[in-house]
Amino acid sequence: MSNLQSTPSSSTTAKYDVFLNFRGEDTRDCFTCHLHSALQQKFLTFIDDGLEKGEGIWPTLKGAIEQSKISVVIFSKDYASSKWCLRELVEIMERKKMHNQIVVPVFYHVDPSDVRKQTGSFKASFDKHGNESQALCGCLSLFSNKESQEEVQKWREALTEASGLGGFDSSKTRPDTTLIGQIVKDIETKLMSENTPHDIKGLIGHERIKYIISLLCLDDVRTNVQIIGIWGMGGIGKTYIARAIFENISNQFEGVCFIENVRERLQNSAGLVSLQKEILSQVFKGKNLKLDGPIIPSIIKEILNRTGVLIVLDNVEDIDAYLPLENLVWGVDRLGIGSRIVIISRDKHVQQLCGVNDQNIFEVKGFKDQDALQLFCNCVFDKNCPPEDRMVLSNELINYSKGNPLALIVLGKSLYRKSKQELESVVNTLRTNLNRGIFDVLKISYDGLDYREKNIFLDIACFLKGQNRDYVEKILGDCHCSLSVLIHKSLITISNHRGTIQMHDLLEEMGREIVSIESPNNPGKRSWLWRQEDVQNTLKYDEGTSAVRGIVLDL
Structure with missing residues (x-):
């Protein structure tokens, strides 16, 4: 996974996911407004709306940059005419240099080369910063009578450096809605690489991923269809590992698909046909293929029979109670030579029913103590190890989590920036429950929610999982902030696909168990x-x- 961003290291606690740097007069009422709205749906985003420019605001802006994980810099035609934009940019690039902050440049109706070389409208802006004879000196500054050559040179260097980073060009991605969608998806990917087990090579394990890939026998293209299984308890990281494998090898196949939540989708009356349509849509890259029932047209069968495909089916449970894998992919023997299928399940027996040989079933186990401690501490303390006076407490808490990444993340985020006394209280709660399990660890985070947040969590667990966020907010009313709390505590996520609300199966089961306990017999x-x-x-x-x-x- 060499394409993953390295984890930003910072001595300052991250308060925001995204900081927006832009020239208001150019883009505030159009592009930036829409981008900010899209970002706010998923991330805590800082924008300087309503702040009056002046010396008193600079500490607020500087602090927001320091406390953000990602800075999005929107270069527009008159961007360089704003000294505030340039000062923020210098601070952002300094933050990138010193603390590895992620910077995403967006070139909005401006040529990247003009930004990099300070030509075109950028040259005109710099000329205005100086007088007719000396663009680097003169003119009133925010601080003194003259802008120094040193400060202007910093602006130039920051522009050159930022424009050299990988980013987005509005001239190549149109319309704006598409561009904004791509930016949001890119930021989500970058934050995921930071927040979910923090280093896939170190925690999930590069060697582990290589071993699973070896089970697929990719070097032997003449091999008939190969099926492997990824097996383990809920929250253990099966899906994350499968995603890493999928991203590594998908370019070796003519068609690929990754199908999530197979169990839930098969429970619907049109589940099988819907899943088959989704597989065809992904494999054939969205082409409109007619499929009215489980019997597919012969022409599509012929295409599948000569196409090497990669199919990943996530959350395949109780398949014997619904329909066999043969129906889902129209017979494994009908797929092209070299095709590969990956079955992800909590139940080893289900994988055996799907035709996976025992030697091709990989069991995902919990993190070892040191890796579990690192993940937990990153969530609680923003560093790899705990303060000395909290080492014993931290080790006891990760012991209760049994190396389960989901439990470590959810528990860790619920204890973020908590005092030693609060950590001790949680430990004491877990100690009193002799039959404690993963649910008890996860419930610590639920117990830390306020009354409204708890109700919304249960609403999602029992009914609203998979629904669009806008639809959920319309039904529940005035719940945007509560949903944001659930997101940042890792109790829910917002999917890339249609902005639907997702919740891990373990958390869903926990929520429904909480409701069932309200009245066990009635x-x-x-x-x-x-x-x-x-x-x-x-x-x-x-x-x-x-x-x-x-x-x-x-x-």
Whole structure:
């Protein structure tokens, strides 16, 4: 995974995901406004809206840059005419140099070479910073009567350096909505490489990934269809490993697809056909192929039969209760020579039913103590090891997490910047539960939510998982901030695809267990009813109470 960004190291706690650097008069009311809105859907974003320029604002801007993980610099026609933009840029590039902050340049209706060489409109702006005879000196400064040559030279160097970074050019990506979508996706990828197990080579393990790839026998293109399995408990990192493998090898196949949440999608009445359509859409890159039922046209069969494809199926559970893998991919023997299938499941028996040989099933185990400590400490303390006076507490907490990355991340983020006394309180809570498991560790984060955040978490776990964020906010009303809290505590995520709200299966199961415990023997007294049997009995016998927030009906 050489394309992953290195993890920014900073002695300052990150308060924001993204800092926006732009010239307001050029782009605030159009491009930047729309970009900021898109970023706010997923990330904590700093924008200097409403701040009056003046010396008193500089510490706020400087602090925001220092406390951001990524800076997005929007170069526009008159960008260089703003001394504030240039001063922020110098600070951003200094932050990149000293603390490895990620910088994403966007060239909006401006030639990157004009930025790099300070030609065109950028030359005109620099000329205005000086007088007619000496562009590097003269003119009033924000601080003194004259701008120094040294400061102007820093501006030039920052522009040259920033414009040399990989970024986005509006002349090559149109319209703006497409450009904004690509920027948001790029930032999400960069933040994922920082926040999810922090170093894929060090924590997930480069050798582990290489071994799984070796099971696919990619060197032997004459090999018939090969199926391998990735097996392990929920939250252990199966999907993350599969994604890393997919990104490494997908360019070796004529068609590829990565299908998430197979279990949930098969439960719907149109689940099989929907999944087959999704596989065809991804394999054939979105071409409109007609598929009205599980029997696919012979022409598509012929194409599949001569096409080497990579198919990754995530969260394949209880497949014997639904439909066999043969139906899902129209018969493994119908795929082209060299095709590979990866089955991801918590259940080893399911993988065996799918035709995976035991020697081709890779078990993902929990992190070793040192790796678990590093991941936990990155989430809690923003560094690889804890303060000396919290070492014992940290080791006890990671012991309860059993090396499970999801538990480490969720627990760690719930304890972010907490005092030693608060850590001790959590440890004491876990100590009192003799039958503690992963759910108990995850519930620590849930218990730290306020009343409204808890309700929204349960709403998502019981009903709204997979729904578009805008739709959820419309239903629940005024929940944008609460959703942001859940995102930053790693209790939910927003998918790249259509901005839907996603929640890990373990967290979903925990949420539903919390609701079930509200009234173990009388579902009508619970806040949510999602099992069809419970819904039918409650309505039939008029057992519902005012406690019910919502029911899920399968019509």
